[in-house]
Amino acid sequence: MKLKTKLIVAFMSVMILPMIFMTVVMHTFAPREVGELQQLYMIVVFITTTMLIYWIYRSVSLPLAKLQKAARNIKEGNLDFEIRQESDDEIGQLCQDFEEMRLRLKANAEEKVAFDRENKELISNISHDLKTPITAIKGYVEGIMDGVADTPEKMDRYIKTIYNKANEMDLLINELTLYSKIDTNRIPYNFTTISAKDYFGDCGEDLHMELESKGVEFTYRNDMEEDCKVIVDPEQLRRVINNIVSNSLKYMDKPNGKVTMEVKDVGDFIQIELGDNGKGIAAKDLPYIFDRFYRTDASRNSSKGGSGIGLSIVKKIVEEHGGNIWATSEEGAGTTMYFVIRKYQEVSIDE
Known part of the structure; x- marks a missing residue:
């Protein structure tokens, strides 16, 4: 039942229905009996009002307590919980919206963790693959500096190797740059x-x-x-x-x-x-x-x-x-x- 409907029912129960009841009583019973019935009426109204207030309070306070606890969990970074919609009123819909927000936040958090892990792996892979040709280039350059390449044939082979290793590095860097553009949808396609x-x-x-x-x-x-x-x-x-x-x-x-x-x-x-x-x-x-x-x-x-x-x-x-x-x-x-x-x-x- 919607919260608005509950309030209307409460209003009808506390105000309108008693008025109708008293009108019927005054036209039906004697004045002495009416006084006794008024006392009974006050007791019934008090009990009814108390029950209605408790009913409305419970239908609002319990979901709000859940939402308060959920908000506290989210603030602390805990997204592993569930908010169940136990009514179809406005508060229940708010619980459902809160649950959808939690699921979206959790999905975004998991996606960020996966993205960070992949980026770390990418950096590790690229670092390793760049280190290999750099080590080879340093070795051949040192060979040239130390005079190991003492013939034209050796010098030519060393220079070609250095050139090939530099090309490997260039390809890795280009691949990384292209991947970055693709991952952020920044490739300028020319169809x-x-x-x-x-x-x-x-x-x-x-x-x-x-x-x-x-x-x-x-x-x-x-x-x-x-x-x-x-x-x-x-x-x-x-x-x-x-x-x-x-x-x-x-x-x-x-x-x-x-x-x-x-x-x-x-x-x-x-x-x-x-x-x-x-x-x-x-x-x-x-x-x-x-x-x-x-x-x-x-x-x-x-x-x-x-x-x-x-x-x-x-x-x-x-x-x-x-x-x-x-x-x-x-x-x-x-x-x-x-x-x-x-x-x-x-x-x-x-x-």
């Missing part, structure tokens, strides 16, 4: 309508040249029609493909590495498949490979390095294109990454 066949064909040519120089066999297939178009950010979507292929090369454990790329028409979507014949991913790890900071090799001594955010960046970019990404894998046989993006379809003015 444009382009031919799917031409765009992915260019990506395939670039991959062929890159992989050939690394001794990796590359196979490309594109079944798209010439007039099929997509709305994408060419630079960011190319980053998706490059990140996936780089990940394949990082975990390639066979002397004759193979990478495949296939573009398919799947109705309203275009599906891109990027496969390899690497060491594969364990079934227990497969559901988590797109999570931030997740690494299938938990050891920081792994020579593979990596901050653990490469595939999470890939997932974010694909989803920002309105698509989806997933993977299949078999240990010892290889991994295939799939992602889909929607085709561009012109809509008539009438539609």
Whole structure:
């Protein structure tokens, strides 16, 4: 019962109903009997008023006591409690609103704890992965300073190694900067309508040249029609493909590495498949490979390095294109990454 209704009932019980009762009594009973009935009436009114006041007080005071205790818990940072709505009046609705606020505060607090933990892990990972090339650069520079590189061939090899290690550091820093922009939704996407066949064909040519120089066999297939178009950010979507292929090369454990790329028409979507014949991913790890900071090799001594955010960046970019990404894998046989993006379809003015 609403609080307003309770007050109306109390008012009716204390004021209006007694007046009606007295009017009926005065017109029905003799004056002597009316006096006795008035005394009885005063007793009944007192008892009724007391019970009504207690009823209203109890319906207000108990929920307020719960809210006061809840507010004290929140002030002290304790959010592990529950406020139950035990009535459907205004106080009960206030309890429900208070409970929803508590749940939201708890969710925000848990999200902040998770965010802080992930940031600490990111800093730890990046620090470790930056330390490795920095140590190598210092070692080779000291070798040059001490005269260890005493031949042109050695000097050339030392300088190339220093250059490669500096590139590794640059890639890590760029990855961290990109992740920061993605995580705060500050990537300036430049979407444009382009031919799917031409765009992915260019990506395939670039991959062929890159992989050939690394001794990796590359196979490309594109079944798209010439007039099929997509709305994408060419630079960011190319980053998706490059990140996936780089990940394949990082975990390639066979002397004759193979990478495949296939573009398919799947109705309203275009599906891109990027496969390899690497060491594969364990079934227990497969559901988590797109999570931030997740690494299938938990050891920081792994020579593979990596901050653990490469595939999470890939997932974010694909989803920002309105698509989806997933993977299949078999240990010892290889991994295939799939992602889909929607085709561009012109809509008539009438539609």
